Amino acid sequence: MDIYEELVRLKKEGRPAALATIVQCIGSSPQKEGAKMLVRDDGTISGTLGGGCLEAEVVHDFGTVFEAVPVGDSTSVVIATRGHNHNLDALKAALKTKAPYIGLLGSKRKKAVLFRTLESEGVPEADIRRIITPVGVPIGSVSPEEIAVSIMAQVIQHRRRQSNENTPHTSHTSCGRFVQEDGGDKATAADC
Secondary structure, eight states, rough: HHHHHHHHHHHHHTTEEEEEOOOOOSSOSSSSOOEEEEEEESOEEEEEEESSHHHHHTTHHHHHHHHOOOOOOOOEEEEEEEEEEHHHHHHHHHHTTTTTTEEEEEOOOHHHHHHHHHHHOOOOOOHHTTTOOSSOOSSOOHHHHHHHHHHHHHHHHHHHHHHHHHHEEEEHHHHOOEETTTTTTTOOOGGG
């Protein structure tokens, strides 16, 4: 997908986005001058500035991100940063939102360190319980693509569970139809 076409599409839809461009390189760099990264209002990106520190600089103030991007009760937040300090800032900002899913990419050790820090800073236990870490459905993922699939599977699972809790008399079938549990409409494999 061409980054400029995507920028035009987002503008037509009235969606905010930011385009970051490398204008000067000093020393070695994984990307060269002219490399671009589009950041959409939902936090997804297109293109790259080379990853690591440079991309982290583009989105360095997590509080500003959550002020700029509307986060409501149907928003899922997945935090994947370069270190404990950034994770802590991102978690604090995410906990101020109504997001029902706040996931953190990280190890059990990282979880223990961050949760102890949040507790020592007086963050209520109920808020800390909102954080899901490590994130993802255990599918044995190894590559970044597989990890992304496992995380998105968990996001979908969480959203569906929440939807079912709010709609007590219906359930979902594998083909996506709602089914009345009280004996009404029933979906069969032939319906899918």
